[in-house]
Amino acid sequence: MTAPDPLAGDPEVARLLAEELDRQQTTLQLIASENFTSPAVLYATASVLTNKYAEGYPGRRYYGGNAIVDAVENLARQRACSLFGAEHANVQPHAGANANLAVYMALLDPGDTVLAMRLDQGGHLSHGSPVSITGKTYRFVAYGVTPAAADGTGERIDLDQVADIARRERPKLIVAGTTSYARIIDPAPFRQIADEVGALFMFDAAHPAGLIAGGAHPSPVGIADVVTFTTHKTLRGPRGGAIVCRADLAKAVDAAVFPGLQGGPLEHVIAAKAVAFAEAAQPAFRTYAADVVANARVLAEGLAGEGFRLVSGGTENHQVIIDLRTFDADLTGQSAQEVLDRAGITCNRNQIPDDPRSPFVTSGLRLGTAAETTAGMGPAQMTAIARLVGTALRAPDDAGVRAEVREEVQALCAKFPPYDVPATAASPATLSVGPVAGSRKGAGTGG
Numbered sequence: 001m002t003a004p005d006p007l008a009g010d011p012e013v014a015r016l017l018a019e020e021l022d023r024q025q026t027t028l029q030l031i032a033s034e035n036f037t038s039p040a041v042l043y044a045t046a047s048v049l050t051n052k053y054a055e056g057y058p059g060r061r062y063y064g065g066n067a068i069v070d071a072v073e074n075l076a077r078q079r080a081c082s083l084f085g086a087e088h089a090n091v092q093p094h095a096g097a098n099a100n101l102a103v104y105m106a107l108l109d110p111g112d113t114v115l116a117m118r119l120d121q122g123g124h125l126s127h128g129s130p131v132s133i134t135g136k137t138y139r140f141v142a143y144g145v146t147p148a149a150a151d152g153t154g155e156r157i158d159l160d161q162v163a164d165i166a167r168r169e170r171p172k173l174i175v176a177g178t179t180s181y182a183r184i185i186d187p188a189p190f191r192q193i194a195d196e197v198g199a200l201f202m203f204d205a206a207h208p209a210g211l212i213a214g215g216a217h218p219s220p221v222g223i224a225d226v227v228t229f230t231t232h233k234t235l236r237g238p239r240g241g242a243i244v245c246r247a248d249l250a251k252a253v254d255a256a257v258f259p260g261l262q263g264g265p266l267e268h269v270i271a272a273k274a275v276a277f278a279e280a281a282q283p284a285f286r287t288y289a290a291d292v293v294a295n296a297r298v299l300a301e302g303l304a305g306e307g308f309r310l311v312s313g314g315t316e317n318h319q320v321i322i323d324l325r326t327f328d329a330d331l332t333g334q335s336a337q338e339v340l341d342r343a344g345i346t347c348n349r350n351q352i353p354d355d356p357r358s359p360f361v362t363s364g365l366r367l368g369t370a371a372e373t374t375a376g377m378g379p380a381q382m383t384a385i386a387r388l389v390g391t392a393l394r395a396p397d398d399a400g401v402r403a404e405v406r407e408e409v410q411a412l413c414a415k416f417p418p419y420d421v422p423a424t425a426a427s428p429a430t431l432s433v434g435p436v437a438g439s440r441k442g443a444g445t446g447g
């Protein structure tokens with residue numbers, strides 16, 4: 001029995017969705033901010049809740065018919081609070097950037113000073129980049145990482161610098177959190193500095209949220225005044241953002257999200273967030289978080305063995321950041337990304353600290369293990385991936401080498417497909433909303 005395909009009447013979109021599913025099934029997904037959600041999360045995301053307008057919050061909506069939606073959103077909020085041990089949760093931010101902007105709106109006035117990490121040192125656009133609304137609205141001052149050291153002890157967040165700048169600039173808010181940084185971020189010293197200068201402290205856990213939920217990284221909840229995160233990176237939920245905070249900040253945070261910044265919430269995504277929070281509370285997710293970190297360590301060791309210099313000398317999270325310059329002085333992040341893409345290895349170029357090249361070209365690559373660990377890959381596969389990356393990048397212009405790597409990648413992916421559906425000719429409808437919903441392969445226990 002096959003399920004009726006709801007997209008049968010739109011072959012153009014149906015074909016594109018099938019092609020994307022096929023791409024995810026047959027190439028390596030090493031983008032550090034990506035993951036494979038469960039079929040349950042996909043199902044909730046594709047639900048009829050997308051039809052509902054629900055401006056406001058549970059019990060205080062501007063439209064009728066919201067009793068069920070209220071229950072959905074309350075469930076998501078309760079599960080977020082319970083997962084992170086938080087007093088209050090706002091699950092409405094459409095994305096991580098919105099969550100950050102909402103917190104700035106809640107805590108700051110335009111022109112106020114904020115201390116955050118510089119973009120080219122590992123920070124995020126929404127931490128005050130001049131091209132972002134955040135940088136145009138508030139006065140951001142920036143800290144960075146310590147210089148690179150031959151013994152691998154450098155390129156850590158420079159806490160002395162954080163303290164010095166905080167004492168000099170007296171920011172109203174200090175932000176911790178990174179996009180491209182392979183180390184644990186200890187929230188405690190940030191709290192100390194914030195207290196010393198009378199600043200508020202926001203921890204942006206967009207990347208490590210799943211590692212925190214799974215107990216692999218220290219939790220900033222209860223230490224930072226506000227914690228923002230994305231639900232789609234290591235947390236493995238639908239694409240979106242969330243905020244948890246102390247009860248006394250709840251009103252300001254909620255008002256900043258709606259009506260301050262957004263209109264109607266995406267209740268279908270909020271239902272999927274609720275599903276993901278429950279999944280992340282399972283014992284299997286603790287194993288997953290530990291496996292993600294263990295896999296990254298093996299991947300890092302393998303890449304070092306291939307002759308790449310690792311920014312900060314290694315990893316303590318899901319990311320490995322490569323400095324390509326010692327491997328090949330002429331190889332840019334841009335061309336390395338393209339070479340790997342053609343070989344079926346999907347990752348992204350990234351600036352490294354004090355990168356001499358532009359953000360569009362870069363001298364670095366960022367790899368992550370969150371997605372392929374979900375697909376069930378373990379240390380043996382990480383070692384193989386490191387070798388394939390080295391092989392492909394040593395011969396960037398050799399089509400024969402590329403074809404060999406592509407073939408090995410394909411064989412690897414065939415053994416660890418993220419979704420339990422036929423690799424080709426799979427209709428996404430059967431995966432997300434059909435009665436024969438595919439199950440996702442790995443429980444993330446490695447293998």
Ligand SMILES: *Cc1c(COP(=O)(O)O)cnc(C)c1O
Pocket residue numbers: 033094095096097098100123124126177178179204206207230240241
């Ligand atoms: C990914 C990320 C964000 C933004 O998330 P979006 O959902 O893409 O808006 C914010 N902060 C940090 C540190 C991130 O890594």
